Amino acid sequence: xxxxxxxxxxxxxxxxxxxxxxxxxxxxxxxxxxxxxxxxxxxxxxxxxxxxxxxxxxxxxxxxxxxxxxxxxxxxxxxxxxxxxxxxxxxxxxxxxxxxxxxxxxxxxxxxxxxxxxxxxxxxxxxxxxxxxxxxxxxxxxxxxxxxxxxxxxxxxxxxxxxxxxxxxxxxxxxxxxxxxxxxxxxxxxxxxxxxxxxxxxxxxxxxxxxxxxxxxxxxxxxxxxxxxxxxxxxxxxxxxxxxxxxxxxxxxxxxxxxxxxxxxxxxxxxxxxxxxxxxxxxxxxxxxxxxxxxxxxxxxxxxxxxxxxxxxxxxxxxxxxxxxxxxxxxxxxxxxxxxxxxxxxxxxxxxxxxxxxxxx
Numbered sequence: 001x002x003x004x005x006x007x008x009x010x011x012x013x014x015x016x017x018x019x020x021x022x023x024x025x026x027x028x029x030x031x032x033x034x035x036x037x038x039x040x041x042x043x044x045x046x047x048x049x050x051x052x053x054x055x056x057x058x059x060x061x062x063x064x065x066x067x068x069x070x071x072x073x074x075x076x077x078x079x080x081x082x083x084x085x086x087x088x089x090x091x092x093x094x095x096x097x098x099x100x101x102x103x104x105x106x107x108x109x110x111x112x113x114x115x116x117x118x119x120x121x122x123x124x125x126x127x128x129x130x131x132x133x134x135x136x137x138x139x140x141x142x143x144x145x146x147x148x149x150x151x152x153x154x155x156x157x158x159x160x161x162x163x164x165x166x167x168x169x170x171x172x173x174x175x176x177x178x179x180x181x182x183x184x185x186x187x188x189x190x191x192x193x194x195x196x197x198x199x200x201x202x203x204x205x206x207x208x209x210x211x212x213x214x215x216x217x218x219x220x221x222x223x224x225x226x227x228x229x230x231x232x233x234x235x236x237x238x239x240x241x242x243x244x245x246x247x248x249x250x251x252x253x254x255x256x257x258x259x260x261x262x263x264x265x266x267x268x269x270x271x272x273x274x275x276x277x278x279x280x281x282x283x284x285x286x287x288x289x290x291x292x293x294x295x296x297x298x299x300x301x302x303x304x305x306x307x308x309x310x311x312x313x314x315x316x317x318x319x320x321x322x323x324x325x326x327x328x329x330x331x332x333x334x335x336x337x338x339x340x341x342x343x344x345x346x347x348x349x350x351x352x353x354x355x356x357x358x359x360x361x
Contacts, residue, residue, distance in 0.1 A: 009042070016043040023055045024355040026259050027344040029323040030056040030304065030313055032251075034151060034186070035096050037061045038081065044090050053089050054354040056323070058307055060094035060151050065131045068139040075146055082148075088350075094149045097139070098130050100159035103189050104222040110156035113192060116226045127156050136162060137169040140183070144170035149308070150183045151207075157190040164198045171202060184306055186251060190227070191237050200245030205306050208238055209253045210264040210295065214273035215284045238268065239288040248290075249306040250299035261299055265331070266339035268295035274340075292332060292339075322351035 023031060033040055036059035047053040061081060067074040078095060085092040101109025108116050111127035131139065143150050144167075152163040163185045171180070185199075186207040199206055212218075213236050224232045234240070242248050250268070252259055267273075268290045271283035283289070290298070304314025313323045326346035331339055347355035 009046075012039075012043050013046045016040075016047055017052050020047065020053060020055050021355075022259060024347045024349075025344065025357065026261055027325040027327075027347055027355075028055060028259075028261065029325070029347065029349050030307060030309065031058070032094065032151070032307060033057060033059045034153075034251075035060060035062050041081065041085055041090070041092055045085065048087070048089050054349050054352070056089055056307075056309070056313070056349070058091045058094055059085070060096035061092065062096045062098070063139065063143070064098075065135060068131060068135045071139070071142050075142060078143075078148060079146065093147070094151050095143050097136070097150060097152045097163075099136070099152050099154040099163050100127055100130060100156050103155050103227070104218055105226050108226065110189065111154075111158035111162070112156045112190070112227075113158045113161070114231075117228050118226070120228070127158065129159060129162055131162075133162050133165065137166045140166040141170040141173045144181055144183070145174050147181060149181045152183070152185045153187060154185050155187050155189045157192040157195070160185060160188060160191050161195055164195055164202060164204060167202050167204050168198075176203065182306060182308055184249070187253075188237070188241075189235055190231060191234075191241070193234065193237075193240070196237065196240050196244040196246075199241055200247075204246075205249050205302075206238075206241050206246050207249045207251045207306060208236065208298075209251050209257065210238070210268040210290075210298070211252070211257055211260065212236060213238070213267040213271045213284055213288070215282065216273050219284060233285060234288075235285060237285075237288055238290055242290070242294060247302055247305060248294070248298045249302045250295070251303075260340065262331075262342040263340045265292070265295045265299060266336060268298070269336045269339070292336070296331065322348055324348050 041059050044053055044057050061078060081092040100111040101107060103110040108125055109128045111129045115122045115126045140150050154160045154163045167183050182205055184205040184207045188206055188208055238248060269292050271286055271289050301310060301314035304310045312321045325344055328343040328345055343357055345357050
C-alpha cells in the first residue's frame with residue numbers, strides 16, 4: 001500500500017464523472033451517497049460546476065462513537081457542510097451512523113438479540129453495537145434537534161432495536177411535526193417481529209437492498225447455519241414491514257453490489273436467484289414478496305420521499321421536475337423473470353437528456 005501513489009483530486013473527479021454516467025445509464029436520477037462526507041462533496045461540487053453532476057445527489061457524513069462524545073464540535077462541522085452544500089443538485093443534510101457490522105460467518109459483527117449458533121447450539125457471540133445505546137440516543141437527539149436526517153446501518157435485530165430506541169428518544173425529547181426529519185434504517189437483514197409496527201409508529205423509513213432477497217452463497221452458506229431456521233425464515237422482512245404500515249424505500253448498496261435497479265425490483269417480486277447462483281430451487285421467504293407496484297414505488301416515489309423531494313420528483317405529475325426515464329419494455333406486461341433485462345433507452349434530469357441507450361442486456 002505504501003508504494004501505491006495517492007489519488008489526485010483530478011483522478012477523483014474523473015472517477016466521479018464515470019460513476020455519475022453509470023447511474024444515468026441505469027436510469028438513476030437521484031441518489032444518496034450513504035457514506036461520502038467532505039471528500040466526495042468536493043468532487044461532486046467540481047462536477048456540478050462543470051455541469052457534469054447529472055444526478056441529484058445527497059451526501060451523508062459518517063458520525064462515529066468518538067463524534068458522539070464531542071457533540072458540539074460534530075454538530076458545528078455538519079452545520080458548516082449543510083450551509084455550503086444546499087442546492088438543487090447537491091445537498092449535505094444527512095448523518096450516517098453504523099450501528100453494527102455484518103451477519104455473515106466468519107465476521108458475525110451484526111448485533112443480535114439472541115446469540116449466533118455453532119452446530120445448532122448457542123455460542124457466546126452476539127455481535128457488536130458500535131455506538132453504546134445511551135450515547136447513540138444523545139447523538140440522534142442532537143442531530144434531530146438541528147434538523148439532520150439520520151441514516152443508520154443496522155443488519156441485526158439488536159442493532160435495529162437500538163436504532164428505533166434512539167429515534168424514539170429523539171421524538172420524546174424534541175417532538176415531531178408531520179414526518180419530521182425522515183430518519184431511516186438501512187439493510188434490515190433481521191428485524192424482531194415485535195419491532196415491525198414501530199417503523200410506522202415512529203415514522204422511520206426502512207431502506208432495503210432488494211437484490212439481496214434471494215437464496216445464494218451468502219444467505220444459505222454463511223448465515224443460515226449460524227442463526228437457525230426460525231430467524232432465517234424472517235430474513236429481509238420487506239412484506240411484513242409494509243403490512244405493518246411502514247413506508248419502504250429501495251436502495252442499492254453500490255458499489256459493494258452491482259448497480260442494477262431492475263435486478264433489485266425483480267428480486268423484490270420473486271425472492272428468487274438466477275440459476276447461475278446455484279440456489280435456484282426456490283425463493284427466499286416467499287411470504288415477504290412485494291407486488292410489482294410496491295417494488296416500483298419503493299424505488300421511485302418512496303425513495304424520493306426518503307430524500308425529502310417527493311414534491312419535486314418520484315412520480316410523473318404536472319408541476320414536478322422532468323426527472324424521468326424511458327424503458328424498452330412495460331414492466332407490468334412481462335413475466336417477472338424478464339424485469340432484470342430491462343434496458344434504459346433515455347434518462348432525463350430536469351428535462352435535460354443525460355443518457356441515450358440502445359441494445360439489450
